[in-house]
Amino acid sequence: MSSFTSKFADELIANAAYIGTPGKGILAADESTGTIGKRLSSINVENNETNRRNLRELLFTTPGSLPCLSGVILFEETLYQKSSNGTPFVEILKEGGVLPGIKVDKGTVELAGTNGETTTQGLDGLGERCKKYYEAGARFAKWRAVLKIDENEPSELAIHENAYGLARYAVICQENGLVPIVEPEILVDGSHDIHKCAAVTERVLAACYKALSDHHVLLEGTLLKPNMVTPGSESAKVAPEVIAEHTVRALQRTVPAAVPAIVFLSGGQSEEEATRNLNAMNQLKTKKPWSLSFSFGRALQQSTLKTWGGKEENVKKAQEAFLVRCKANSEATLGVYKGDAQLGDGAAESLHVKDYKY
Amino acid sequence: MSCFKSKFADELIANAAYIGSPGKGILAADESTGTIGKRFASINVENVESNRRALRELLFTTPGALQFISGIILFEETLYQKTASGKLFVDVMKEAKVLPGIKVDKGTVELAGTNGETTTIGLDGLGERCKKYYEAGARFAKWRAVLKIGANEPSELAIHENAYGLARYAVICQENGLVPIVEPEILVDGSHDIEKCAYVTERVLAACYKALNDHHVILEGTLLKPNMVTPGSDCKSKAKPEVIAEHTVRALQRTVPAAVPAVVFLSGGQSEEQATVNLNAINQLKGKKPWSLTFSYGRALQQSTLKAWGGKEENVEKAQKAFLARAKANSEASVGGYKGDANLGEGASESLHVKDYKY
Numbered sequence: 001m002s003s004f005t006s007k008f009a010d011e012l013i014a015n016a017a018y019i020g021t022p023g024k025g026i027l028a029a030d031e032s033t034g035t036i037g038k039r040l041s042s043i044n045v046e047n048n049e050t051n052r053r054n055l056r057e058l059l060f061t062t063p064g065s066l067p068c069l070s071g072v073i074l075f076e077e078t079l080y081q082k083s084s085n086g087t088p089f090v091e092i093l094k095e096g097g098v099l100p101g102i103k104v105d106k107g108t109v110e111l112a113g114t115n116g117e118t119t120t121q122g123l124d125g126l127g128e129r130c131k132k133y134y135e136a137g138a139r140f141a142k143w144r145a146v147l148k149i150d151e152n153e154p155s156e157l158a159i160h161e162n163a164y165g166l167a168r169y170a171v172i173c174q175e176n177g178l179v180p181i182v183e184p185e186i187l188v189d190g191s192h193d194i195h196k197c198a199a200v201t202e203r204v205l206a207a208c209y210k211a212l213s214d215h216h217v218l219l220e221g222t223l224l225k226p227n228m229v230t231p232g233s234e235s236a237k238v239a240p241e242v243i244a245e246h247t248v249r250a251l252q253r254t255v256p257a258a259v260p261a262i263v264f265l266s267g268g269q270s271e272e273e274a275t276r277n278l279n280a281m282n283q284l285k286t287k288k289p290w291s292l293s294f295s296f297g298r299a300l301q302q303s304t305l306k307t308w309g310g311k312e313e314n315v316k317k318a319q320e321a322f323l324v325r326c327k328a329n330s331e332a333t334l335g336v337y338k339g340d341a342q343l344g345d346g347a348a349e350s351l352h353v354k355d356y357k358y
Numbered sequence: 359m360s361c362f363k364s365k366f367a368d369e370l371i372a373n374a375a376y377i378g379s380p381g382k383g384i385l386a387a388d389e390s391t392g393t394i395g396k397r398f399a400s401i402n403v404e405n406v407e408s409n410r411r412a413l414r415e416l417l418f419t420t421p422g423a424l425q426f427i428s429g430i431i432l433f434e435e436t437l438y439q440k441t442a443s444g445k446l447f448v449d450v451m452k453e454a455k456v457l458p459g460i461k462v463d464k465g466t467v468e469l470a471g472t473n474g475e476t477t478t479i480g481l482d483g484l485g486e487r488c489k490k491y492y493e494a495g496a497r498f499a500k501w502r503a504v505l506k507i508g509a510n511e512p513s514e515l516a517i518h519e520n521a522y523g524l525a526r527y528a529v530i531c532q533e534n535g536l537v538p539i540v541e542p543e544i545l546v547d548g549s550h551d552i553e554k555c556a557y558v559t560e561r562v563l564a565a566c567y568k569a570l571n572d573h574h575v576i577l578e579g580t581l582l583k584p585n586m587v588t589p590g591s592d593c594k595s596k597a598k599p600e601v602i603a604e605h606t607v608r609a610l611q612r613t614v615p616a617a618v619p620a621v622v623f624l625s626g627g628q629s630e631e632q633a634t635v636n637l638n639a640i641n642q643l644k645g646k647k648p649w650s651l652t653f654s655y656g657r658a659l660q661q662s663t664l665k666a667w668g669g670k671e672e673n674v675e676k677a678q679k680a681f682l683a684r685a686k687a688n689s690e691a692s693v694g695g696y697k698g699d700a701n702l703g704e705g706a707s708e709s710l711h712v713k714d715y716k717y
């Protein structure tokens with residue numbers, strides 16, 4: 001096998017497969033302190049540790065939500081936090097059958113000589129950090145690489161650097177028992193059409209899987225977190241079925257069957273859009289040798305955040321909003337979403353932020 | 359899409375899918391004049407055009423055989439030959455719903471500075487030749503790249519050159535209406551174990567699909583013709599069909615995108631029976647297999663037929679029965695339904711391994 005033999009191989013394979021369980025998906029709750037600050041300020045809530053803890057507790061203790069989730073991605077701070085009654089969050093998740101995950105990258109920096117393209121940093125000492133996170137209960141990791149579409153972008157340099165950074169991160173994770181989520185996000189920003197997005201997505205994913213092969217990564221113990229294939233944010237919208245067709249075709253052309261699950265990012269899509277698009281993909285009749293699920297951040301939390309507004313008395317209502325989105329996306333992974341989720345305040349609101357950094 | 363827009367796109371996709379029809383596979387009858395000469399020598403038959411024609415007629419007109427065959431790869435000479443009664447071979451095939459294919463590479467040459475590694479030639483004027491072949495009735499093509507396993511082989515250079523040669527060939531074919539069979543054969547020669555073969559196969563296939571993507575090839579309009587994953591010919595431990603199946607399918611799961619409609623295995627030096635039994639085990643394996651898994655056999659379909667024929671008119675019927683038996687057996691194997699009861703013709707269990715095989 002071109003993969004190395006990790007002593008964690010069986011566990012990695014089992015955990016990656018579990019995350020792709022039909023009816024389940026990932027809650028991306030790994031907003032960095034800076035990013036969560038922006039969310040909190042949009043609902044007039046102060047960005048302090050207590051409030052950050054309260055928000056996550058609200059999400060993780062929502063009755064009925066954990067069965068819809070197979071994993072939750074956490075920011076480092078959250079990995080060590082506890083609920084108000086003193087139970088570590090990782091325990092709450094584990095008891096709920098949810099694998100804790102951890103964001104391990106250290107953000108992006110610009111690539112000199114390019115037109116604002118970036119690479120992701122975080123490889124230094126990554127092995128040690130992964131070991132620590134595993135001891136704290138984490139079982140998967142996430143690293144976000146970012147590319148953009150423009151006249152001369154993404155460049156060959158940007159694709160190569162990001163693909164090989166992802167591959168190096170992935171194998172270091174596997175050496176330390178964490179299933180790596182490979183996330184090569186191609187930003188939705190731009191006026192390009194869906195065909196351009198498809199062409200770029202296929203090129204980027206092909207580069208990623210070549211890099212993963214070169215780095216001896218065990219594909220059965222990884223997950224892919226790609227963008228869906230859509231028109232650019234400044235282009236006319238298309239129907240979910242069209243997004244589904246282009247997205248699944250791009251994956252068929254690039255993602256080996258050994259990968260157990262693909263967990264889409266929501267990008268700037270509204271809660272409802274993200275759910276409908278995921279649903280359309282799971283309804284498509286064609287070869288799909290990986291499960292197709294969600295790893296949503298904004299698209300799972302938007303209406304919940306608005307409903308909460310930082311107030312204790314709103315917790316129950318906010319939890320209801322969260323449960324609605326969890327269930328809707330759980331159904332979407334099975335292709336049975338009927339579009340009848342109670343649209344919470346903001347569920348149809350676009351969550352697109354130009355040149356999104358988090 | 360990252361693939362180019364061929365005016366032949368729909369046809370390529372349909373033909374590639376057809377070749378992978380359950381219960382069918384490819385007869386590789388594209389032995390060059392030199393190579394068929396070696397086969398003939400082994401049965402004491404003179405290597406002249408009429409004998410070459412007679413052999414292919416024997417195969418293509420075997421009653422009941424073509425239903426198990428979705429495509430036949432031909433050498434250029436054969437593309438223009440006719441049956442004794444004057445009917446073009448390509449017409450015989452078309453009537454039986456068999457797609458004619460054409461070998462388009464011009465053999466291998468050594469890569470300077472390597473330890474006997476090679477690259478395949480044939481790109482010059484390939485577009486023109488493909489156009490001609492399409493007009494003559496061909497609908498798919500084949501190009502054989504060759505790699506070997508050694509202490510330091512395959513080298514990164516050999517892998518890169520062969521992968522990118524295959525990709526360039528593939529897109530030129532698609533520009534001209536021919537479905538390219540992508541064949542990166544890793545020779546079975548050597549004393550390495552099955553794990554080593556798996557490692558190399560995965561590395562080579564990953565490089566091939568990166569190259570195909572770089573060259574904008576429409577994967578839905580291609581076929582893959584790989585080696586199975588087996589121990590080397592000199593390896594002390596042999597592997598059971600189930601073990602070969604497991605390693606082979608895993609290697610494909612790790613490298614071959616689902617967009618590829620079919621994987622058509624080469625038989626390498628395997629005997630007729632081994633090649634069938636292994637294909638059968640591959641199709642019985644439970645696991646993700648988003649491409650059909652069938653055969654593209656040359657020696658492993660013709661060995662006992664050749665022996666039974668011996669170049670003699672009076673043996674044609676006997677030889678055709680032998681061919682039918684293998685064609686049927688492999689058809690069953692392509693759906694995991696082979697019971698191991700094919701009448702073993704003379705030579706069916708004989709290893710067909712020739713060290714450092716060139717053809």
